[in-house]
Amino acid sequence: MRFEVSKVLDAIEARLTTDPALARAVVDLAEVVRYADLDGGRPASMLRLGLVIDAYGRHVAEENVPVYAVVPRGLLSDADLTSNERMVVRRWADDGIVEVVPQLDDRVIEVAELLGLPVLTRVRAEQFRDRRPWVDEPGRLLAAVPGAGGPVLVARVGRGEVPAVRDPSPMGAKLLARVWRCSELNCSSYGAGGDADSPFADMRTFTSPVAQPPPTLRAGAPTCPRHGTRLTDAGARPAVEVLSVRIDGVIRQRFVVSAGKPVVVGRAPEGGAGIMLGQWLSEDARKWISRGHVRLALEGADLTATDVSTNGTGVRPGGSTDDDERVTLARDETRVLGPEDVVELYANVNVGRSRMWATGGVSQPASVMAEAPTMAIRKFER
Numbered sequence: 001m002r003f004e005v006s007k008v009l010d011a012i013e014a015r016l017t018t019d020p021a022l023a024r025a026v027v028d029l030a031e032v033v034r035y036a037d038l039d040g041g042r043p044a045s046m047l048r049l050g051l052v053i054d055a056y057g058r059h060v061a062e063e064n065v066p067v068y069a070v071v072p073r074g075l076l077s078d079a080d081l082t083s084n085e086r087m088v089v090r091r092w093a094d095d096g097i098v099e100v101v102p103q104l105d106d107r108v109i110e111v112a113e114l115l116g117l118p119v120l121t122r123v124r125a126e127q128f129r130d131r132r133p134w135v136d137e138p139g140r141l142l143a144a145v146p147g148a149g150g151p152v153l154v155a156r157v158g159r160g161e162v163p164a165v166r167d168p169s170p171m172g173a174k175l176l177a178r179v180w181r182c183s184e185l186n187c188s189s190y191g192a193g194g195d196a197d198s199p200f201a202d203m204r205t206f207t208s209p210v211a212q213p214p215p216t217l218r219a220g221a222p223t224c225p226r227h228g229t230r231l232t233d234a235g236a237r238p239a240v241e242v243l244s245v246r247i248d249g250v251i252r253q254r255f256v257v258s259a260g261k262p263v264v265v266g267r268a269p270e271g272g273a274g275i276m277l278g279q280w281l282s283e284d285a286r287k288w289i290s291r292g293h294v295r296l297a298l299e300g301a302d303l304t305a306t307d308v309s310t311n312g313t314g315v316r317p318g319g320s321t322d323d324d325e326r327v328t329l330a331r332d333e334t335r336v337l338g339p340e341d342v343v344e345l346y347a348n349v350n351v352g353r354s355r356m357w358a359t360g361g362v363s364q365p366a367s368v369m370a371e372a373p374t375m376a377i378r379k380f381e382r
Helices: 002-013 047-060 073-077 083-095 107-115 170-176 283-288 374-381
Strands: 026-028 068-072 099-101 141-145 152-155 178-181 216-218 221-223 232-236 240-247 250-258 263-266 294-299 302-307 313-316 327-329 334-336 342-346 349-353
Touching (some): 002 047, 002 083, 026 107, 068 073, 068 083, 073 083, 073 099, 099 107, 107 170, 263 342, 294 342, 302 313, 327 334
Parallel strands (some): 026 068, 068 099
Antiparallel strands (some): 178 232, 240 349, 263 294, 294 302, 302 334, 313 327, 313 342
16 A cells, blocks of 8 residues: 555656646645545545645646645644655655745745636635735635545635636736746755755756746745745746647647747657657557657747658647648748647647647546555545
């Protein structure tokens, strides 16, 4: 069972991010792990995060939905978690895939406001309403409650509206336009790699400037949420575009293309880099789509597609379904993509800007709990 739990935690880890471009919701991990009514189990369990992530995937009808988890420092030593769970959450914190704060205060609500994200919480938000009136917007606060087939999300305001993909707040946009540095050399979120001569320096993980989380604001000044130190401005953040892979009407994965870092999409790009589609393709699509099929890049303000395949890459201007309007790129040919252009690798295997598709298109997304021990989900199998 210990091995099965570890596999589930690994699956949950793949759904965690502090990258503002990819995160789709915000959670307080210390709150979620104590939702004992979701599984009828022990007082605190990290597996409940997986149940809530699954519920959000069903709510937005999308595969592989990543969430932004904020972790109060006290959870790292919480005796209600197992020693393995405490070790895992410490590793997540050290790797920067969750955000650790000394005290929670209103950090979850602040992140949600800065990034324009919904909050998965049961906490009533009256204490925040004066400063953050958006908490009364339909669908912005979603509570996980037990359901017949697993937890479901219920809107605190409204009737369960699917949260829209929103823009960051004006302040969030300002903060995300810059790269920040923390004076703590080993800060995983805002560090620059620390001292290269220090022990284990090569084993540390540091967040890319492109993916830095938003600073917290203390007296109006950008501050490191974990260390409480004032951050220094290290220059402009590279531009990014968030793209989605959509196969047979289902959004399978979101990914980021940033300035100076093109991304190859294909059946199985070499070296494990790029976006691998093979697991979702039909047999005919696998035969047609090259291992590395199309390279997407940001060149100034332009998103470009370059064919690197054997069979060519299609572009559908404005997302048109008219085959007469489809443009085929030859080998090494590059095209600047319009705001609603769709790249077509094969029939119904598409890549486009994430905002183009309002729904993920799948009613039962793949579960992070597939490897969970039976006792962890027994409540739903009665």
